[in-house]
Amino acid sequence: MAAEPKYEYRAQVTERSLTQWLWDTAQSVRTTIYILPAIAVASTIGALVPQKRPPEYYTMLYGAKRGWVITHLGLDHLYTSTWFLVLIALLLVNLAACAFRSWRRATREYRGPTPEALARKLRGPRAASCWFGRTSASGVEQRVAEGLRGAHCAVHVTEEAGCRRIVARRWSWAAYGRIVTHLAIFLVALGAVLGMLPGTSLDEDVTIQAGGTWQDRGKLGFDVRLDKFRMDYYPGTSTPSLYASDVTLLSNGAEVGKGTATVNKSLVHAGVSLGQSSWGLAGVRLTVTSKGGAQEPVVLSLAPSADAMGNQVWDLDEQGRVAFLSDRKWALVANAFVLDAVQRNGEIVGSASEYPRNPAILLQGVSGLDAGKHQFHQFGWLRRGSTVTFGDHAVRFADVIYTSTLSARKDMGLPLVWAGFILVTLGMVVMFYLRPRTFLVELSPTGRAGETRIAVAPSGRELLDADRQLIEQACQTELKQGNGSR
Amino acid sequence: MTPDNAGLAKEADPLSPERLDSMTYRLIAMGFILLTLVIITGAAWAQYTWHRWWSWDPKETSALVAWLVYLVYLHGRLVRWPKKLVAWVALLGALAVVFCYAGVNIWGGGMHAYGKPTGGLRTAAQHSFTGMDTTEATLSKLFLVAYLAAWVITLGAASFRSRRAALVGTVMVAAGALLQTASIVQRSVMAGRLPFGTGYEYAVSFAWAMAIVYLIVERRLNAPVFGAVALPLLLGVLAYGFLLFPEKGVSPLPVALQNLFWLHLHVAIAIVSYSILVLATATAALYLVRTRREEQPASESRLDDNGGA
Numbered sequence: 001m002a003a004e005p006k007y008e009y010r011a012q013v014t015e016r017s018l019t020q021w022l023w024d025t026a027q028s029v030r031t032t033i034y035i036l037p038a039i040a041v042a043s044t045i046g047a048l049v050p051q052k053r054p055p056e057y058y059t060m061l062y063g064a065k066r067g068w069v070i071t072h073l074g075l076d077h078l079y080t081s082t083w084f085l086v087l088i089a090l091l092l093v094n095l096a097a098c099a100f101r102s103w104r105r106a107t108r109e110y111r112g113p114t115p116e117a118l119a120r121k122l123r124g125p126r127a128a129s130c131w132f133g134r135t136s137a138s139g140v141e142q143r144v145a146e147g148l149r150g151a152h153c154a155v156h157v158t159e160e161a162g163c164r165r166i167v168a169r170r171w172s173w174a175a176y177g178r179i180v181t182h183l184a185i186f187l188v189a190l191g192a193v194l195g196m197l198p199g200t201s202l203d204e205d206v207t208i209q210a211g212g213t214w215q216d217r218g219k220l221g222f223d224v225r226l227d228k229f230r231m232d233y234y235p236g237t238s239t240p241s242l243y244a245s246d247v248t249l250l251s252n253g254a255e256v257g258k259g260t261a262t263v264n265k266s267l268v269h270a271g272v273s274l275g276q277s278s279w280g281l282a283g284v285r286l287t288v289t290s291k292g293g294a295q296e297p298v299v300l301s302l303a304p305s306a307d308a309m310g311n312q313v314w315d316l317d318e319q320g321r322v323a324f325l326s327d328r329k330w331a332l333v334a335n336a337f338v339l340d341a342v343q344r345n346g347e348i349v350g351s352a353s354e355y356p357r358n359p360a361i362l363l364q365g366v367s368g369l370d371a372g373k374h375q376f377h378q379f380g381w382l383r384r385g386s387t388v389t390f391g392d393h394a395v396r397f398a399d400v401i402y403t404s405t406l407s408a409r410k411d412m413g414l415p416l417v418w419a420g421f422i423l424v425t426l427g428m429v430v431m432f433y434l435r436p437r438t439f440l441v442e443l444s445p446t447g448r449a450g451e452t453r454i455a456v457a458p459s460g461r462e463l464l465d466a467d468r469q470l471i472e473q474a475c476q477t478e479l480k481q482g483n484g485s486r
Numbered sequence: 487m488t489p490d491n492a493g494l495a496k497e498a499d500p501l502s503p504e505r506l507d508s509m510t511y512r513l514i515a516m517g518f519i520l521l522t523l524v525i526i527t528g529a530a531w532a533q534y535t536w537h538r539w540w541s542w543d544p545k546e547t548s549a550l551v552a553w554l555v556y557l558v559y560l561h562g563r564l565v566r567w568p569k570k571l572v573a574w575v576a577l578l579g580a581l582a583v584v585f586c587y588a589g590v591n592i593w594g595g596g597m598h599a600y601g602k603p604t605g606g607l608r609t610a611a612q613h614s615f616t617g618m619d620t621t622e623a624t625l626s627k628l629f630l631v632a633y634l635a636a637w638v639i640t641l642g643a644a645s646f647r648s649r650r651a652a653l654v655g656t657v658m659v660a661a662g663a664l665l666q667t668a669s670i671v672q673r674s675v676m677a678g679r680l681p682f683g684t685g686y687e688y689a690v691s692f693a694w695a696m697a698i699v700y701l702i703v704e705r706r707l708n709a710p711v712f713g714a715v716a717l718p719l720l721l722g723v724l725a726y727g728f729l730l731f732p733e734k735g736v737s738p739l740p741v742a743l744q745n746l747f748w749l750h751l752h753v754a755i756a757i758v759s760y761s762i763l764v765l766a767t768a769t770a771a772l773y774l775v776r777t778r779r780e781e782q783p784a785s786e787s788r789l790d791d792n793g794g795a
Contacts, residue, residue, distance in 0.1 A: 029561050029564055029565050030565060032557075032561055033558055033561050033562060033565065036554045036555075036557050036558045036561070037554070037555075037558055039554055040551045040554040040555055040558075040582075043547045043548075043550055043551045043554070044547075044548070044551050044585075046542060046544075046547055047544040047547040047548045047551070047590055048544070048593055051542065079542045192540065203538075234738040237737075237738060239737070239738050239740065240740075240741055241738065241741065241744075242741065243741055263535055263741045263742060263744075264534065264535055264741070264744055264745050266537060273537065275536075275537035277536075277537065407536075407537040407538070409537050409538070411539075414533070414539070417529075417539060418530075421526040421529070421530075424522060424526075425519070425522060425523060425526065428518070428519045428522060429519060432515045432516075432519065
């Protein structure tokens, strides 16, 4: 009995240079699989932890230890932290390298196998699928060719040694779907980077107090004056229906543009888009009318603060809650401010909404300042539009003073981003649902009257269901399957 | 990665692991393309309304997270990860979708504050139909009953392997979807827009899309066990909408949602995408259960077949 041959397996170890290792790692799909979850986990943290707040906020919200961890790991500004940007950069390098690696394969797939290579398959061990049709080869050829053309195949017919051969190719260009998808994501990232470059793009928040002018310092190319800020509400509700800023654009003091910027409609001037971004309150404007009829405007300042839930609320500014009248004898002191007063039993008990729909201020006057004998006068709550008399003065709550924040944008990267978005979608559809296919259909007479042998050699290892259906459809129903050796 | 050959084999067992894996992949492939469109339409809308196409808002970031998880799923298949591991990633993806849909509104902040639940569970449960028109409230009660009954019947059909009960279950889901369609049409007429404006409306539309996708998938799979696993997901979305949003009346749109073109386009794609991806959870879970059962020793299997020890 012959001894069984002994086989010895040894792992083949090839030494790679560092450059080669780096390149292999960069273009590996496995690298992608490590980077993607890392970005996903980081982004989840970013979605849960409020971003770009002062350190005290995190201490207050999460406690001293966790707050310290959050601020020291950069989780408070996660998306601009170095390690997150490094992760994004690694992904982009991997993306580009993978696309580069796929290029050769895609080109090979695009060209497809040669008719000779396919013909060899017809006689190979993995024999092609084979049918027999009760018709002549020329009749079948016509039908198959027409059917394949109808199914968006490019068809090429040849005749060799009594056999008719049809080479059909479909969606060859789909071979590049994967590369297009990957490069499109790269394009979006490139657009995003371009949109952040200071030289080419602009991303500026312009905050202006009503009546004031935002002085440009070489960013926009023009100054912006806020003529009026408007906040409308749906009738009978506290839900705003419109935020609008009426602005005048100025260059060297001269008007160069005028219009309204709203949330859903930006004002565009000189390539810069001004959109309504947010609003704020700078103060409360009171009008003090003296006995002689002279009017004096008085402003009490408001400032944003956070409530227990971290929501922004508007309250009196500590520095600006006292206003002295011009005669220096009188002063007005505000003790509380409510945006949307809710009254119960004659008392204001809270705010119905976070919008200044029905603002009220708890006011008191101080007299006798010149004589050194202060005397306080409680006025109670003063609503917008109402007046209270104070000695020989009449104090009227004229209005709140709005600030408006407009986002001034000029994004040179936008065309790249949109192009990337369109390409990524198209690329995915192609990648998932279209596959380049080439197959050879050989028609040969079997020798029996009116019978044709139809053999199919696909470009891949096996005939796909879709290909089979296509050929069956093209040959209509007169075919029956058989083995090639009949 | 074309699903050509991954096509559903014409096998006798409607829940063979190959079939379930293939269905999960097909659902995820479609849901993933739609999720990409959700992110793209969201970015386009954000550019229009917030003047920035991307601002790392928690909602858009969580959509990106879900997208990344499904990318891991697709690449995992590409490098031939074990199919069970890939199925686990599919489950994780659905979790990311749920986080994007509801979790980020509950735990995160950001500019999508209008999707935040407005009431506690108890308060909202007491006001399940508050603010609704009488017809809409009646239709809502009917479709809720239909879906719940469909689940109970499908569960029974799966347990007792009754084809007739399975058919009744499917008919109940179809009836529920029809009633819900009527309710949605009625609300749309009243609001002058599709019901995508509030958290409650979004949940109801999402559940409706789930019902439609469910009927399509169920027709392909033709297995009541799928319904037994998938219908609780639909009921969960409805429970979220009905129990956590006390005010269900038609309310005016916040300023940021006033552009109806983007609202309809973005949310319509989102509910279809999320529905497909969440229902892929059911097929992935069934795949895991099925492969685990097949790995069990024969004696245990026999015990199971006899109704347990």
